[in-house]
Amino acid sequence: MSDLNHTATAGFExxxxxxxxxxxxxxxxxxxxxxxxxxxxxxxxxxxxxxxxVVALGLRTDRLIRVASSFAEDTVELSLDDLTPENLGGWSAYPLGVAWALGQFGADLAVVPGFEVFIDSDVPIGAGLSSSAAIESAVAVALTDVWELELDRPMLARVGQLAENRAVGAPTGIMDQSASLLGRADAAVFLDCRSLDAELIPLGFDAAGLELLIIDTRVSHAHSTGGYASRRASCENGARLMGVSSLRDLDVNDLARAGELLDDETFRRVRHVITENQRVLDTVRTLREEGPTAIGALLDASHVSMRDDFEISVPELDLAVEVARASGAIGARMTGGGFGGAAIALTPHALVPVVSAAVTSAFAARGFGAPDLFVVRAADGAAREQA
Known part of the structure; x- marks a missing residue:
C-alpha cells in the first residue's frame, strides 16, 4: 500500500x-x-x-469537480450543477457517478463543495476482480468523510450499485460493492442480496495451507456490453414465466416444473441460478462443518454450470480450470461476470508453482496469450489511509 499511497499523492500534486x-x-x-x-x-x-x-482527494471552494487517474491522460472537469448520468461517460463515470448517486441517497448536492480526486490502483482491469467497485467504494468512503454524510457501509454499497447501473450503464448487482466495503481479513462476505443481510464467514485458508490462485486470462470483458445484459434479461423472463418475482423464490425442487414451462435456453439460465444459490449455501455450511479443503467439488460444479448452462465461459477460462485441477488444485472455477477475465484455483501452498507452470505451458501450447497468475488473500474493506 505504501507505493500506491505515494503514487496517488504524487499524481494528485x-x-x-x-x-x-x-x-x-x-x-x-x-x-x-x-x-x-x-x-x-x-x-x-x-x-x-x-x-x-487508492483515492487522493481534496475539497475545492467552488462547485467544480476535477477527476484524474494513473490510467488516463485526461483530467475530466464538471460542475456539481451539471452532475447527471446523462453527462457522464468513459472511465470518469465511475467516480462521478458515485458523487451523483450520493445525492440520490441524501447528500445535498446544492450545498456541498466541489472536489479534486486522483485515482491509482493495482486491481487488474478487466480480470473479473471488480476494479470498478474498488473505484466506486473508495470514492464513496472519501466523499462520505469530507462531505460529512451519515451513510453506513451497506448504504454505500447501494450507492455504488446505483452509480454502476445508471451512470456507467452496467446492470450489475450489489455483490461487488458489498465485498469491497464490508470485507475482513481471512473472511468472506456471505451476502443475501434480497435482504442485504451480510455475515462474515472465516475462510481458514492459511490454517489449511491453501492459497487462492488467480489465473487472469487477459481476455477482456465489459459488463455494459450485451452478454451480461442478455443473461439478466433471460433470468427476468424465466422468473416471469415461472410466476415469481425473482429466481430467488425458486429452489431445486422447482427444476422439473421449469423444464416443462421454459424453452431450453431459458431453462438452462434458470437452472444455473437455482443450483448456484444452493452451492453458495452448501459452501458456507461446508466451511463451517468441514473446513476449506472440502469445498473443491462445489467450485468445480459451479464452473460446469457457468460453462454449460449460463454459457459465459471462454476457451481460455475452461483451459485454466481444467489444467489447474489436473495439476493439484482442489477446486477451480471462473469468477466474475464471464466472457473473459479470471479463473480461481484453490490450491495447496506447495503446489502453487506447479499449477502456475502447468497453466502457463498449456496456454502457450494452445496459442493463447500468456496468462497473469498471482495469489490473493482475503483483506479488509474500504478505509481511510491517512489524515
Whole structure:
C-alpha cells in the first residue's frame, strides 16, 4: 500500500498543484462462489482481496469537480450543477457517478463543495476482480468523510450499485460493492442480496495451507456490453414465466416444473441460478462443518454450470480450470461476470508453482496469450489511509 499511497499523492500534486486532504482506499474482490445470483436476489460469497484502489482527494471552494487517474491522460472537469448520468461517460463515470448517486441517497448536492480526486490502483482491469467497485467504494468512503454524510457501509454499497447501473450503464448487482466495503481479513462476505443481510464467514485458508490462485486470462470483458445484459434479461423472463418475482423464490425442487414451462435456453439460465444459490449455501455450511479443503467439488460444479448452462465461459477460462485441477488444485472455477477475465484455483501452498507452470505451458501450447497468475488473500474493506 505504501507505493500506491505515494503514487496517488504524487499524481494528485502533479495534476492539481497542491497536496490532497487525505487518502482513502478500497479493495477489489474475488467471488469464491455465487455467480450471476446477485441480481436475482440470491446468495453470493465474495471476499475483498489484497489488491486496492487508492483515492487522493481534496475539497475545492467552488462547485467544480476535477477527476484524474494513473490510467488516463485526461483530467475530466464538471460542475456539481451539471452532475447527471446523462453527462457522464468513459472511465470518469465511475467516480462521478458515485458523487451523483450520493445525492440520490441524501447528500445535498446544492450545498456541498466541489472536489479534486486522483485515482491509482493495482486491481487488474478487466480480470473479473471488480476494479470498478474498488473505484466506486473508495470514492464513496472519501466523499462520505469530507462531505460529512451519515451513510453506513451497506448504504454505500447501494450507492455504488446505483452509480454502476445508471451512470456507467452496467446492470450489475450489489455483490461487488458489498465485498469491497464490508470485507475482513481471512473472511468472506456471505451476502443475501434480497435482504442485504451480510455475515462474515472465516475462510481458514492459511490454517489449511491453501492459497487462492488467480489465473487472469487477459481476455477482456465489459459488463455494459450485451452478454451480461442478455443473461439478466433471460433470468427476468424465466422468473416471469415461472410466476415469481425473482429466481430467488425458486429452489431445486422447482427444476422439473421449469423444464416443462421454459424453452431450453431459458431453462438452462434458470437452472444455473437455482443450483448456484444452493452451492453458495452448501459452501458456507461446508466451511463451517468441514473446513476449506472440502469445498473443491462445489467450485468445480459451479464452473460446469457457468460453462454449460449460463454459457459465459471462454476457451481460455475452461483451459485454466481444467489444467489447474489436473495439476493439484482442489477446486477451480471462473469468477466474475464471464466472457473473459479470471479463473480461481484453490490450491495447496506447495503446489502453487506447479499449477502456475502447468497453466502457463498449456496456454502457450494452445496459442493463447500468456496468462497473469498471482495469489490473493482475503483483506479488509474500504478505509481511510491517512489524515
Amino acid at each position: 502533479s495534476r492539481f498543484g497542491q497536496s490532497p486532504a487525505g487518502l482513502w482506499s478500497a479493495p477489489g474482490r474475488v467471488n469464491l462462489i455465487g455467480e450471476h445470483t446477485d441480481y436475482n436476489d440470491g446468495f453470493v460469497f465474495p471476499f475483498a482481496i489484497d489488491r486496492r484502489t
